[in-house]
Amino acid sequence: MRQITVMAGPERRRRWTDAERLRILAEAAEPGACVADVARRHDISTARIYTWRHKLRQHIAVPQFAEAVVDGGDDKVPDVTPQPAVVIELGSKVRLSIFPSAPVALVAATLKALR
Known part of the structure; x- marks a missing residue:
């Protein structure tokens, strides 16, 4: 006959709500923030934050565009003849x-x- 041990107590695997994940990601994305420091504060690994960030980017999939600035000071067309x-x-x-x-x-x- 085999012996089975049932361990009672708090489960180590934590469940994060979407709101908690977004709050932690926003904290890690602040200017000057260090992902390792944010991870330590919330007692999670840095890999968890990077995984959440990667999944969020895949889920959103919004193209990013650079802002174009047009200088209207000079209306001359540059000479492009070689x-x-x-x-x-x-x-x-x-x-x-x-x-x-x-x-x-x-x-x-x-x-x-x-x-």
Whole structure:
């Protein structure tokens, strides 16, 4: 026959309400707050706070956008035409412009042909 031991007393596994979880998460998210300190105050592990935070982010899934600031001081449109990196003039009728985006092989072949 086997022996079974029944332990009476408080259960170690605690149940947290959603309101308690949100309060602890808000406390951990305050500027300058340390998750380890918040966890110690509430006698829970830091992993528990990070797990709750992860689950909350999955549940909410709200995209975050950065605020755009438009400076209305200058209405000029910037010049976006690319400037050549090298300009080679051969006489009065031949001008070769090499842009930074040009492939090296093409530039080498062109210069070789101009010899």
